[in-house]
Amino acid sequence: MNKIAFTTAGQELSAALDPRFGRAARFLIYDLQQKSIQVIENQQGRNAAQGAGIQAAETVVKAGIDTLVTGHCGPKAFKVLAAAGVQVFNCNAATVDEALHELLAGRLTAAENFDVEGHW
Amino acid sequence: MAAARKQNSYRIAVASGKGGTGKTTVALNLAAMFGEPVQLADCDVEEPNDNLFLRCEQLTPHEVTMLVPEVDPQRCNGCGACGELCQFRGIVSLGSRALVFPELCHGCGGCALVCPTGALTEHPHRIGTISVGQSGTIRLIEGRLEVGVSLVPPVIRAVRDQLLDDVPAILDAPPGTSCPVVATLRESDYLVLVTDPTPFGLHDLKLAVALAKELGLPCGVVVNRAGEDLVGLHSYCQAENLPILLSLPDDRQIAEVTSRGDLVALALPEYGLMFSELATKLKHELAKTGGTP
Amino acid sequence: MSKEHIRELVVLSGKGGTGKTSVTASFALLANKAVLADCDVDAADLHLLLTPIVEQRHAFMSGHEAVIRQQDCSGCGICMDSCRFDAIRREGAVCRIDPVACEGCSVCYRLCPDKAIDFPERVCGEWMVSGTRCGPMVHAQLGVAAENSGKLVTTVREQAWAVAVDKRIPLIISDGPPGIGCPVIASLSGVSLALVVTEPTVSGLHDLQRVLALARHFSVPTAVCVNKWDINPQQTEKIEAAARSAGAAVTGRIRYDRSVTQAQLQQKAVVELDAGAGDDIRVIWKQVTELL
Numbered sequence: 001m002n003k004i005a006f007t008t009a010g011q012e013l014s015a016a017l018d019p020r021f022g023r024a025a026r027f028l029i030y031d032l033q034q035k036s037i038q039v040i041e042n043q044q045g046r047n048a049a050q051g052a053g054i055q056a057a058e059t060v061v062k063a064g065i066d067t068l069v070t071g072h073c074g075p076k077a078f079k080v081l082a083a084a085g086v087q088v089f090n091c092n093a094a095t096v097d098e099a100l101h102e103l104l105a106g107r108l109t110a111a112e113n114f115d116v117e118g119h120w
Numbered sequence: 121m122a123a124a125r126k127q128n129s130y131r132i133a134v135a136s137g138k139g140g141t142g143k144t145t146v147a148l149n150l151a152a153m154f155g156e157p158v159q160l161a162d163c164d165v166e167e168p169n170d171n172l173f174l175r176c177e178q179l180t181p182h183e184v185t186m187l188v189p190e191v192d193p194q195r196c197n198g199c200g201a202c203g204e205l206c207q208f209r210g211i212v213s214l215g216s217r218a219l220v221f222p223e224l225c226h227g228c229g230g231c232a233l234v235c236p237t238g239a240l241t242e243h244p245h246r247i248g249t250i251s252v253g254q255s256g257t258i259r260l261i262e263g264r265l266e267v268g269v270s271l272v273p274p275v276i277r278a279v280r281d282q283l284l285d286d287v288p289a290i291l292d293a294p295p296g297t298s299c300p301v302v303a304t305l306r307e308s309d310y311l312v313l314v315t316d317p318t319p320f321g322l323h324d325l326k327l328a329v330a331l332a333k334e335l336g337l338p339c340g341v342v343v344n345r346a347g348e349d350l351v352g353l354h355s356y357c358q359a360e361n362l363p364i365l366l367s368l369p370d371d372r373q374i375a376e377v378t379s380r381g382d383l384v385a386l387a388l389p390e391y392g393l394m395f396s397e398l399a400t401k402l403k404h405e406l407a408k409t410g411g412t413p
Numbered sequence: 414m415s416k417e418h419i420r421e422l423v424v425l426s427g428k429g430g431t432g433k434t435s436v437t438a439s440f441a442l443l444a445n446k447a448v449l450a451d452c453d454v455d456a457a458d459l460h461l462l463l464t465p466i467v468e469q470r471h472a473f474m475s476g477h478e479a480v481i482r483q484q485d486c487s488g489c490g491i492c493m494d495s496c497r498f499d500a501i502r503r504e505g506a507v508c509r510i511d512p513v514a515c516e517g518c519s520v521c522y523r524l525c526p527d528k529a530i531d532f533p534e535r536v537c538g539e540w541m542v543s544g545t546r547c548g549p550m551v552h553a554q555l556g557v558a559a560e561n562s563g564k565l566v567t568t569v570r571e572q573a574w575a576v577a578v579d580k581r582i583p584l585i586i587s588d589g590p591p592g593i594g595c596p597v598i599a600s601l602s603g604v605s606l607a608l609v610v611t612e613p614t615v616s617g618l619h620d621l622q623r624v625l626a627l628a629r630h631f632s633v634p635t636a637v638c639v640n641k642w643d644i645n646p647q648q649t650e651k652i653e654a655a656a657r658s659a660g661a662a663v664t665g666r667i668r669y670d671r672s673v674t675q676a677q678l679q680q681k682a683v684v685e686l687d688a689g690a691g692d693d694i695r696v697i698w699k700q701v702t703e704l705l
Contacts, residue, residue, distance in 0.1 A: 046571075049475065049564035050270065050595070051209030051224045058203075061214045076221055083216045137456050139591040140430005144616070166592035167428055167623060169616040207477065207519055228497050228518035267626045270563070270595035295429040295591055296455035298561035302513055319677045320434065320458045327456060330557045334513065350678055372644070372669075379645040381615035 001087075004030045004103065005060045006096040007070040011039055013097040019071025021045075022052035027060055028096050038063070053077025061086060069099050069108070078114035090115055130406050131289045133308040133337075137324025139295035141314045142344035142368070144169050145378055147292035149385040150312075150402075153395035157257045159289040161282075163304040165248060165263035165275040170292055172381050176253025176260050184263070184278040185244030186227040186271075191218045195239035202231035202240060211240075226271065248275040250282055259287065273303035280307070297331040305331075310406055311339035312365065315353070322351045329360060338409040342398070345370040363405065366398045419577050420605040420705045421570075421585040423452070425628075427620030429591035431612045432640040435673050437588040438462040438682035439694045440701070441547040448580070449545065450573035450587040451552035452566045452600040454538065459588045464680055465543030465550045473538045473553065475564045476517040483507045485529035492521035492530065513558045535559075540568055542576065549576050563599030566590065570600065584705075593627045601633055606705055608636045608664065609656075613648035618655060625659040635661040636704055638697050642666040662704055665697035 007024035008015045018024040022045050029038040040063055045056035053073070057080035060068060068081060069089045081088055089108040093099040102108050134147040148170060151160045162170040171179060189202075189211055196217050203213040210225030211218055218231075222245045232240040248265045263279035265272060272294075280303075283289050293304040305311065311332050315325040325341070332339045341357055346367040357364055368374065368391075377387045384391040424440070426433045437459060441449050451459040479500075481492070486507040493501040493508055500514035501521065510521070510530075522532040537560065540553035551573040553565050573585050587604070590596040601607055607628050611617040621637065628635045637656040642649040653663045672688035684691040 047564075048209070049567070049599075051221060054209045054212055054221065054224075058212065058214060076224075079219055079221075080212055080214065083219055084214045085216070138430065138458070139426070139456070140428065166594050167616075167620040169428075169619060172615045172619055205519060205523060207517055226516055226518060228516060228520050229495070230518055230520040230523065233495070233520065234523065265594065267593060267623060268630050270598055272594045296561070297557055298455045298555055298559055300561070300594070302558050306514070318674050319461050319680075323458060323461060324456045327557065334558050375641075375644050375669075379612075379614035379617075379648055 001067050002032055003065045004032065004067040004069060004100070005063070005065040006030065006099055008096050013037065013095070013100065015096055017071065017091065017093055017096050017099050021068070021070045021073045021077050022056045024056065024070070027063070029063055029065060030100060051076060054080055057081050057084070069103055072116040073111065073114050074116055075114040078111070128288060129285050130310070131283070131291060131308045132310045132312060132402060133291040133293055133305050134312045134314060135293035135301055135305065135328060136295060136314040137297055137326070137328035138315070138320055141316050141321060143295070143314050144292055145384070146312065146314050146342050146344070147290050148173050149383050149391070149395045150398055151258045151290050152383050153385050153392055154257070154288070154399045155396065157259070157287055159259045159261065159283055159287050161279050161289060161291045162260065162262040163276050163279050163291050164294040165265040165272060165279065166294060168262050168264050170260060171253070171262050173383055174253070174255040174258060174260055176255045179251040179253040179262070181249035181251045181264070183246050184248040184250055184275050186225070186247050186274050187229065187242040188222045188225045188227065188245035189220055189231050189240045190243050191220060192239045192241065193217055195237045197237055199236060201234045201236060205230045205234050223269065227274065247271065250278055252282060272300045276300060276303040297327045301331065302335070305335055305337060308337060310402065310409065311337045312342055312402070313339055314342045314344055316345045317343060317347065317349050317351055317353045319351055322353055322356065329362070338405070340365040340405060343367045365401050366394060368394070419574070419583050419585065421587065422701065422705060423587040423589045423600050423604045423607050425589040425597065425601070425607055425609050425624055426591055426611060427593070427609060427624035428611065428616050431610045431617065432667070432673070433610050434458045434462070434588050435676070435683055436610050436640070436694060437586060439684040439691065440586050440698055442682045442684050443695065443698045444547070444584055444586060446582045447548050447584040447586045448573050448577045448582050449548060449550040450569050450585055451550065452569055452587045452596070453590045454553045454555045454565045454569065454596065455561055455590065457552055457554055460552055462677065462680060462682055463545040463547060463550060465545045465552065467541045467543045469542040471540050472536050473540055473565050473568065474534045475537045476535050476560060477519065477532050478512055478515045478517050478535045479510050479519070479522050480531045480533065481508055481510055482529050482531060483509070485527055487527050489526060491524055491526065495520050495524055538565055540565065540572065542572060548582065549580065551576060561596050563595035566596050566599035593623050597624070597627065598631070601628060602631050604633055606636060606701070607633050608638065608701060609661070610638055610640050611652060612641050613639055613645040613652060615648070618648065618652050621652060622655060622659065625656070625661055629660070634704070635659070636664045636701060637661045638664045638667065640667045641669040643668050662700070664700035665693060667693040667697070
């Protein structure tokens, strides 16, 4: 585990965790080695007519992540992430910070599959 | 194109900007009183209703498919050219084997064209069904979109492809003025716009007339539930040079007969006459505008 | 206000013309505070009853289109042969793309040996944020012959949500599109409740079942009401039974009432007149608020 993406509407670790992936406002990427933060917008996902999850997946994979933490992940997004070797964790923590702690404490289990239907 | 078709094969589309004005009622009753064998294409593939009234005996559905790519994992090298071209996210490749999402694919064939290793082949993917049946002098072609499929125009194109070239056709269009309606109206010779004398009806009629102009289609108007013209429908039609081909009165009997799934032209003789006259007027309009007969 | 506290109701019909918009407008009047969203972007009519005053206008871009620069075209016809949508024809010595038929797939743009094709973004319509006597309203108009992918519907909904969060309004009422295609899917996903307004006809029943199947596909709770029910009481009962078997709540019946047209002519909602149909809508609204 090296680079972890969290879905969020905010700009820092204290921001709320967005329950959606495809239509999330942006992604906060946490580098475990450097202990640094990078925020990237989810323009493509938000603007997509369909296949928002695919666009979002493309965005985060291109940013070099290997882990995703979000509320829910739909079938198309999951397919793309799995093929790119990204582990997905579903989490209902209120903030990115809490979610990060849950993840590092080993309290989250890697998802085996998507957990909501598309267009959720 | 229209010119290549035979003499007797003109196509009359029945549409309206607004839903529920009576397109299907007009299309069905017109077909029933057409006075000669005619084809009826139910292009409202999201909600096809024509057969509820015709109750054709043999209506065997055939699949409508669209060509969707399949990836040969042995040949795919993850170059990403396919994903880069695709405008609809139907195929995605992120340095790994390409992934296909058939429900987003538009069937353009672009990915297979740019694949450098020949890893993509196209296969038919089901998006709906077409059924052909006969009811008296009416040959019905019904298009039905699979529930959950979002792309509508390919099913409508498949309905149009089933039209015979030597028999006149009436096309029952979906409501609105966007891509499904455009797919229906292509290669039609005349457009019948159904409206009612309400503010919604007039507003949406104007949108439909704008579409007809955009497509260069001559059109005429049928007024359903006609009563007092409180919205200036007649003066609008006059100003736009739109002939009013038929005015159906706001008769509760029409609503009742139709609600049962019956045709007013057959149930009530005075309406049978009106629809016969509509057929005659339309053939006259077609002769004027240079389409057949 | 956080998003979890906002409820969203979409009013659908399956079949067009059942009275969706008239019912939505009445709901807008009866709701205490709500944001209105007109998601019937192809044939938008809600504004005719709510008379919005436009505060913001935005161009709506969706997808791309291919355009041939005829001065650079050699007339080779490779574009014509590769277009799956029959959008390209010969025009004398050069080729021409019909913008109405162009799917925006980019194949011709990629293949043109003369690089004579441009691929700009398409302006497909516009969306507006306005004020009405019932609260803020987000609405749109799709351009004539434009593609109706549902993206404009999604834009209208997103903007309605933004207004609801910003102005702390806990309810969004959406006038939905007819049918079951992309625009309906876009208006339906993730809503709190979908109310289907139908009519007591064979078409009404048939189309209701298709739209309820669609809502089930997206795990959206559903409710049904029958408009103009007294045209065919037998069919009305059939429809209500079918609704129940499909797991939809039956919320009431609206009688056939000419006041509906009167209301349109006066640019009002039916509940603003003294009408039987208005009373029926009030009963349904009460049921709907309990379900939300």
